[in-house]
Amino acid sequence: MKLEGHHKGPHRYRGRGGSKVQSKIWRRGAISYDSSDQTALYIRMLDVRVRSQVGFEPERRSSHPYLRIDFRTLHTRLGYGSSSDGSGTERRVHRLLSFQRYLHSSRLLRGISQQIPLHILDEDYNGQAQCMLEKVGNWNFDIFLFDRLTNGNSLVTLTFHLLNKYGLVELFQLDMVKLWRFLVMVQEDYHNDNPYHNAVHAADVTQAMYCFLQEPMLAKSLTSYDILLGLLAAATHDLGHPGVNQPFLIKTDHYLATLYRNTSVLENHHWKSAVGLLRETRLFSHLPAEDSLNMERELGSLILATDISRQNDYLSRFRMHLDKENLCLSNASHRHFVLQMALKCADICNPCRPWELSKQWSERVTEEFFQQGDIEKKHKLEVSPLCDREANTIGNIQIGFMSYVVEPLFAEWARFSDSRLSQTMLGHMGLNKASWGGLQQEQTAVSEEAGPSATDAENAVAGGSSSKEIPQGSLES
Numbered sequence: 197m198k199l200e201g202h203h204k205g206p207h208r209y210r211g212r213g214g215s216k217v218q219s220k221i222w223r224r225g226a227i228s229y230d231s232s233d234q235t236a237l238y239i240r241m242l243d244v245r246v247r248s249q250v251g252f253e254p255e256r257r258s259s260h261p262y263l264r265i266d267f268r269t270l271h272t273r274l275g276y277g278s279s280s281d282g283s284g285t286e287r288r289v290h291r292l293l294s295f296q297r298y299l300h301s302s303r304l305l306r307g308i309s310q311q312i313p314l315h316i317l318d319e320d321y322n323g324q325a326q327c328m329l330e331k332v333g334n335w336n337f338d339i340f341l342f343d344r345l346t347n348g349n350s351l352v353t354l355t356f357h358l359l360n361k362y363g364l365v366e367l368f369q370l371d372m373v374k375l376w377r378f379l380v381m382v383q384e385d386y387h388n389d390n391p392y393h394n395a396v397h398a399a400d401v402t403q404a405m406y407c408f409l410q411e412p413m414l415a416k417s418l419t420s421y422d423i424l425l426g427l428l429a430a431a432t433h434d435l436g437h438p439g440v441n442q443p444f445l446i447k448t449d450h451y452l453a454t455l456y457r458n459t460s461v462l463e464n465h466h467w468k469s470a471v472g473l474l475r476e477t478r479l480f481s482h483l484p485a486e487d488s489l490n491m492e493r494e495l496g497s498l499i500l501a502t503d504i505s506r507q508n509d510y511l512s513r514f515r516m517h518l519d520k521e522n523l524c525l526s527n528a529s530h531r532h533f534v535l536q537m538a539l540k541c542a543d544i545c546n547p548c549r550p551w552e553l554s555k556q557w558s559e560r561v562t563e564e565f566f567q568q569g570d571i572e573k574k575h576k577l578e579v580s581p582l583c584d585r586e587a588n589t590i591g592n593i594q595i596g597f598m599s600y601v602v603e604p605l606f607a608e609w610a611r612f613s614d615s616r617l618s619q620t621m622l623g624h625m626g627l628n629k630a631s632w633g634g635l636q637q638e639q640t641a642v643s644e645e646a647g648p649s650a651t652d653a654e655n656a657v658a659g660g661s662s663s664k665e666i667p668q669g670s671l672e673s
Contacts, residue, residue: 342399359427401434402542438462447578501537548625
């Protein structure tokens with residue numbers, strides 16, 4: 197197998213008709229890019245600039261102070277995701293090493309013979325992690341435990357395992373060195389300072405996507421191409437998420453909002469970041485150019501479907517198909533639409549997990565909301581709905597989210613795939629909703645036992661009444 201090294205200048209490869217095509221490959225810093233692909237280059241350059249500096253100067257000038265601060269640096273300054281003993285130091289990833297050199301430089305493999313066969317990729321997880329992978333299709337799969345067992349490499353390990361499990365590496369003749377580099381770079385480009393939108397969330401969504409791909413309705417209809425696309429979309433669907441939502445980026449005049457004209461800003465960013473990594477690693481460079489471009493477009497179509505602001509559009513279309521019973525999975529466009537709905541379900545399936553897992557995710561996503569609210573307060577901005585930690589609780593946010601977003605979607609998914617898994621998910625969601633309701637009642641009882649406040653007493657004397665409304669707001673990601 198030919199290992200990919202550093203290269204400069206002209207690069208020749210054979211096109212679809214067998215003729216030699218010449219394309220200049222340039223390197224800028226740690227980036228390989230095709231001179232004809234300015235969009236992918238721009239995204240990669242912006243991302244590297246943000247991650248490599250304490251503060252950054254945006255491409256488009258703006259007077260807003262937030263734009264000169266790295267998201268993760270700001271979180272650290274506010275005291276989140278860091279510790280005084282330095283335990284939060286980022287893990288060093290050897291991005292530009294070939295896979296063989298990466299293996300040989302690993303502490304786990306020091307002292308082992310240099311003749312390491314590439315099939316070690318199939319055996320690189322053992323013990324408890326291997327036992328968990330044997331049950332990767334179980335809905336109660338504990339991704340938090342798996343991430344600890346893989347030393348923080350759950351996304352790389354899980355995604356590679358699933359691609360190999362389906363035989364996609366061999367079927368699509370994927371270079372394992374390029375594939376491994378791609379997955380490592382994907383995992384690295386998630387901001388693990390984010391409480392929720394990080395690589396563990398991506399791994400969790402990928403595992404959920406695998407569960408949906410195994411559903412009888414899909415397992416007998418999807419092609420290998422569909423499965424490859426679905427798994428890659430799940431792994432990259434939140435790539436480079438900054439830990440704040442789209443309205444925040446728009447109201448702070450962020451360069452991403454301008455770049456994508458305030459439309460599906462985060463989802464476009466995730467998609468273009470994924471395309472940038474695919475092209476940087478040249479994972480599909482052996483495929484005809486037209487096929488590779490089609491794959492990138494369809495990957496984008498899946499990722500863009502996760503925009504929560506378009507939830508009702510997709511749900512209405514899904515409901516209409518089910519009412520008319522006209523979904524035909526032998527039709528490629530219908531299969532793609534079902535993949536979109538499966539990814540949407542996988543993305544917000546946390547309330548449908550067992551309580552022990554669902555509660556952890558609820559706490560994480562709420563903390564990310566609250567961190568955004570803290571940033572908004574710090575910079576004298578209007579606090580976004582659900583982001584004020586003094587006015588909201590985890591329970592009321594989750595009950596609203598389940599009632600208005602999750603339940604309608606999973607009810608229609610159960611109509612489409614009336615399986616044991618669908619009933620299990622609906623059952624968990626009902627129990628979790630009741631659990632949050634119980635916790636809310638306990639908190640209310642404790643507040644009442646604490647006695648009325650001075651303001652409440654004044655209102656009572658004046659004959660008035662005091663009530664505190666729970667804001668519902670928007671749940672945009």
